[in-house]
Amino acid sequence: MNRFSRQVNVVVIYILVSVVVGSYIYEVFGNKNPCLQCFLQRFAMLSVAAGFFLNVRCGIRLGHYAVSYFSALFGGTVSLRQMLANYCATTPSLLPELGIPLYTWALIVFASTVLGISILLFLTRPQEVDTPAAKTPLWEKLGILYLIVVIVMNVYSAYSLCGLGIVCR
Amino acid sequence: MVLGLFAVLLVAILLILMRLRVVGTALLLANLVFALGLFVYNILSATLP
Numbered sequence: 001m002n003r004f005s006r007q008v009n010v011v012v013i014y015i016l017v018s019v020v021v022g023s024y025i026y027e028v029f030g031n032k033n034p035c036l037q038c039f040l041q042r043f044a045m046l047s048v049a050a051g052f053f054l055n056v057r058c059g060i061r062l063g064h065y066a067v068s069y070f071s072a073l074f075g076g077t078v079s080l081r082q083m084l085a086n087y088c089a090t091t092p093s094l095l096p097e098l099g100i101p102l103y104t105w106a107l108i109v110f111a112s113t114v115l116g117i118s119i120l121l122f123l124t125r126p127q128e129v130d131t132p133a134a135k136t137p138l139w140e141k142l143g144i145l146y147l148i149v150v151i152v153m154n155v156y157s158a159y160s161l162c163g164l165g166i167v168c169r
Numbered sequence: 170m171v172l173g174l175f176a177v178l179l180v181a182i183l184l185i186l187m188r189l190r191v192v193g194t195a196l197l198l199a200n201l202v203f204a205l206g207l208f209v210y211n212i213l214s215a216t217l218p
Binding site for chain 1: 170171172174175176178179181182183185186188190193194197198200201204205207208210211212
């Protein structure tokens, strides 16, 4: 069962990082600079992926799921706040995809993540001590590399748009 | 500030890659709490006069 959970963890890393890459593509090709809350949502998504990365790298533990869970709740809160702020706004929402704005998509992703973590927690037995695999498969290594590359891209993006301050251009 | 969030996340990931699990996890959690503080500050600065 742990092997199955481990593979699900890697798949979730790929999915979450791809969502962040999607927003990055919007930023580059749509010439839309992300706001502070958009950065916080990206950060939360990458932190969720980091929790799953901990499971892949160091073995499956409940504490690692707690990191992802906390990150997903935080990201969901930020998305919900942005959704409510735009709900009352007179201007139309920016960047709708399939008729739904990006922050609503982000909320859907975070809610799905919470659901997914709950299912994975059902499969985890706390009395089992899971040891990390002796040899990491190639697709897991690629997933980890994918995560690191996207974090580096976001470091660059945050530096170019916000500098060292809190206000983003 | 925002830069720091992503930079510390990167450092935490690298620490975990070097098998420093406890330090990396602690850094991840501290970073999340910092992000939460940034979010609360963002709300308060938008609502308070």
